[in-house]
Amino acid sequence: MSNNIVNHLYHNRSDRELADLVLQGDREAFRVIMExxxxxxxxxxxxxxPVREDREDLAQDVYLKAFRHLSGFRYEAKLSTWIARITYNACVNHLRKKRLPLVDPAISEAIDAPDDAGDPFALLSERQLAGILQQAVARLSPLLSTLITLYHQAGLGISDIAHITGLPDGTVKSYLYRARKQLQQHLLTIYQNKEAL
Structure with a gap:
């Protein structure tokens, strides 16, 4: 089947229509859901x-679970949010098996960054800043990194993130605040080090 026909047949369909097609045995509809x-x-x-090889295995597991349990999807949330929840739970289970912490034990401590440190962005090019931010996000605990990614990169709202993670809205907001403070502290440290050169 040509891509134009596939695009016409599937890509304009709603989540519910695609899910119904998958449940009727249409694998192409599931490929569209994956895309x-x-x-x-x-x-x-x-x-x-953290481990790249584990990431690939987890992605396959997520879609296998989504495919197997699609009949249980109740349309109480968007299909993408439901799949994100499966993904989040698979990652949490993976971290537990590997005995890796979900949240940094020091998360409960407030991080105070100096207010008069100036603008850390002024000395950095856009490319440098993107690289530094990516490194800083990678240094966060898995939960905080995920929350920042879902909110700022995936563009999800607090309630969607709360649904995916199973955390209360207020906890999501609190953790996002703490994650931003950690990122700010990291950027200020880099800025101060550059200024000292």
């Missing part, structure tokens, strides 16, 4: 799982 959600799944897995 629609793969960026979100990759964002979550990349933020939570």
């Amino acid at each position: 629609r959600t793969e960026k979100l799944v990759i964002h979550i897995i990349s933020g939570m799982v």
Whole structure:
């Protein structure tokens, strides 16, 4: 089947229509679901799982679970949010098996950054800043990294993130605040080191 026909037949369909087609045995419809959600799944897995080989295995497991349990999807949330929840739970289970912490034990401590440190962005090019931010996000605990990624990169709202992670809205907001403070502290440290040169 040509891509134009596939695009016409599947890509304009709603989540419910695609799910119904999959449940009727249409595998092409599931491929479209995967295409629609793969960026979100990759964002979550990349933020939570440090080992690249494990990430690939987890992505396959996520879509296998989604395929097997699609009949249980109740349309209480968007299909992408449901798949993101499966992804998040798979990552949490993976971290538990590997005995890796989900949240840094020091998360409960407030991080105070100096207010008069100036603008850390002024000395950095856009490319340098993107690289530094990516490194800083990678240094966060898996949960904080995932929350930052879901909110700022995937563009999800607090309630969607709360649904995916199973955390209360207030906890998501609190953790996002703490993650931003950690990122700010990291950027200020880099800025101060550059200024000292």
